[in-house]
Amino acid sequence: MLIVAGMTSLSAWIMKDIVNETVVSQNMNRMFMLAGGVALIFIVKGIATYFQIVILSKAGNNIIAKTQSSIFSRILQQDLNFFIKFPSSDLVMRLTNNAQAARTAMDLILTSAIRDLFSLVGLVIVMFIQQPILSLVSFILGPAAFVGVRYLTNKVRDIMQQELTAFAKIIESVQEASTGVRIIKAFGLEEHMRTRMDKQVTQVEHRANSIARLSAATSPIMETLSGLAIAGVIALSGLWVVGGSQTPGELMSFITALLLAYEPAKRLARMRVNLESAMVGVRMMYELKDHPILLTEAEDAQPVPPGGGEIHFDNVGFSYDENKPLFKNLNLVFPAGKTTALVGASGGGKSTIINLIMRMFDPDEGVITVNGLDLRQISFESLRAHMSYVGQDTFLFNGTVRENLALGRQGASDEEIIEAAKAAHAHDFIMNMSNGYSSFVGENGGNLSGGQKQRLAIARAMLRDADILILDEATSALDSYAESLVQDALARLTKDRTTIVIAHRLATITSADNIVVLENGEILEQGPQRDLLGHDGPYRRLYELQILPQLEEA
Template identity: 80%
Template sequence: MLARFLPRANRSLLYRLLSENLRAQAPWYGIATVAMFIIAGMTSLSAWIMKDIVNETVVSQNLERVLMLAGGVALIFTVKGLATYVQMVILSKAGNSIIATTQNRIFDRILQQDLNFFMKYPSSELVMRLTNNAQAARTVMDLVLTSAIRDLFSLIGLMAVMIIQQPILTLVSFVIGPAAFIGVRYLTLKVREIMQQELASLGMIIQNVQEMTTGVRIIKAFGLENYMRARMEKYVGQVEQRANSIARLSAASSPIMETLSGLAIAGVIALSGFWVVDGGKTPGELMSFITALLLAYEPAKRLARMRINLEAGMVGVKMMYEIKDHPIRLEESDNPKDVPPGRGEIVFDNVGFSYDASNRLFENLNLSFPAGKTTALVGASGGGKSTIINLVMRLFDPDEGVITVNGMDLREISFASLRSHMSYVGQDTFLFNGTVRENLMVGRENSTEEEMIEAAKSAHAHDFIMNMPNGYDSAVGENGGSLSGGQKQRLAIARAMLRNADILILDEATSALDSHAEAQVQDALKRLTKDRTTIVIAHRLATIASADNIVVLDSGRILEQGPQKELLSHNGPYRRLYELQILPQLEEA
């Protein structure tokens, strides 16, 4: 019934929210419902008993009867208090479960998305949707249940008392209802609009904080403190302004209800006075009616404001479902298979790919990465090197054509099996906020202590690890903030070595190393790449001189490929790159 007051789109979202959560939380909501029925019943009974209290006290003056009624009042409010406690505790338990379940489901949905999803939704917005929107789902559930059961049935019960005691006066008091809801309807539309703007500003606050923490060196180096401070003040000010607007609009329903209710109650009391004096009505009937009328005011006011609060909550629910309903473009086949036996040969067969309709990158791309060999990808930025790696790791799917590993289409292979056969070291090294040990062991969770240490030694990371306060149990900080760029990259290489996968992907894996460290790690990489299918992206041509095959890319096209000696034997694009980069270094030496 409450959903009828919502727009059609929000109505369907509300039904969906209820259907997804009511069944899962049915035992708890069942207990809370019983408690709310008791609250509604006790509220109505407290108004009804006023008739006997006044009549026995003022008219009959029966002390024994009055004492019995006093005990009844004490019992009514004790039962109501206990039921209120049960309702609050149980609704909190169910609500917290809804938040936890919703956050897990949203996070799981996000994990299944491809890279295009993360290009569309910045991390700050995802954080907001994972936190605020899950809370909004719980708020809406609590609001619907308390309004639909406790407030609605309390109001119905109190109205029944009013009708039984004074039916004509009850009709007079009903004039406040239509007028109040007309005023509240306008406020609801304004709240929905402002709430959407407030959530957008909250996302900007989170983004600003994230940029401050990740870009602190740039901020300090360029003296951007005032710039960052001004941005934060702007976003915080917007949230404050809109929160105040919502508070004003929500509060505006109170004076509407207060004024109309006051006028109605005053008129009813005046009329009832005449009825008691001249109409032969008992004081108890009047007091019971007035008590019910006054008690009905609070649930009626909450019901009048319910739509405003519901609209505000539904904005967050709508944003939550945008994430939950976002299509998953990378899906496993119905019967995913393991990577077939082999040494990791990868083949692109007439592959076409585009990020969007106006940005066609690959057209009939044919490229092989021979098993056990090292293939290097070089070329200008935007040529498609990183996209090839993303396609190999199946972070995207091709629009046309087939990519195979050991002869099997990637789309037929399970994600777990495919990724277990691959190891990756990127240019932008990522480390989890934990210890050195934890960051290495994610490479292969079942590896032994000896294997982990051996991988660290091979990556020339063991010495600096042992110089840290707690060795392998030392914290690295958020994204390795306590380490240098070279140290982070050597940990990433050690992690890849520990994984011991058939296919190795290196994306500028030595870019953060100095000359001495790079020489050491290149020696380790030679051992690591031996007899493995290795794909290397490198801008420094000196690091790929020994590659079995070098592929020169430009705007998604292969300009030439072959070993370095062959490419240098004719005047092609690779030789020109070599002359621009390597020859000046040789002349300086």
């Protein structure tokens, strides 16, 4: 870029000799030498421009790639509250569209600060050497242009902020249309979704047009002021040449430098407007990178101590809302190698207990231990390696059946994967798929039924073979026949493991070693089913509502 700037200034300087040798002295040999010099100037400038574009592109692409990877890595370190604050559509926009905004900002800064600025400085030097007084005259209107561009910059910043927010809404609508297509069609919501998308697209269009108008407004400002300056300077210089005080070559060199300076000056003036537009996106991207990580690993983090996976809640307090605590002085034990079931109405705290055990959150008060060691002192890698999870909202990655199962324990052999699938009663339906274990499951398992997805999730958990097993309504999507098969598999899977089960259907937890009944963050009662049924308590009332009618029908 420095070479390009130098060659641009040199092309204006050489005009003095070209005009004087051509018009005044008419020295043909000298003129041919100057012609060769002009050719060399533009050849060097062309080669330098090529390398400028290639090197700048590679550097920009590398910086953006590293920044995106760094921010994505930081996102993965955040707790669940972060993903509530930043929905997926917002994250997608910040990592894609805003990353390109960062690239635009870098290109603007580098090209304007180096190539355009140095080109302008070099041309101004040529102008002052050839015509110092006329150069001063040409800069009188500069401050007026600066004031006008500064006003436009402030307007662009506000509009661009609204533009990116509206753009995130478009992404959100597309995601909802993709994941909720069954609901949309079942309730005939196509027109509602179409109207909502049209409104969002129109908002983006209007704001994009506003930004385009403001950005384009720099051109008439610069064109008008520069035109007046150039016209006045040419008129004055013409009078001086006619008067004989200046040579035609000096005048031509000055005018060439003045005209060449116009484009970099215009780009520099417009840079502030375009840069402010890009920097709005950059700031939004770095909000993710600068967002504090609330779940941190201890500096001297240790592996999970030896043991069967016993979990203790010792006077644990936790709240999503500071003014409304969910748990206060919660004491609960999940014995090693035993199955503990959590039951109760929605909102009682069952899922929160699981999230705390998996360290998706940290408690506000008290301590949670695994094998006697505080969760906050255990490394994330070791803690997660000792846990396996099956949720009611089964998530599958967009890949093959084999790839999804292998995520349970990376490095597992094909034989181990098939054995886990057989244990979860998933092998038969997998083999009936078009490519068996190499069949693609689709986005979030879109090619599979709910029951099939859940059996794959159970197989994935079996393959992990962890000490602690967490089952959150793990059979909710299975029909009665499939559930009877999977319950048999789960019975083998939970044997001698610390198992925590969330269940709304009491029939799935009748054999649990301990049943904990929760309501509004408090333990109402706990114990084996036979003890809970021995007195009139909340569990017995639930049992009578669910199980007894089924027994009477049978």
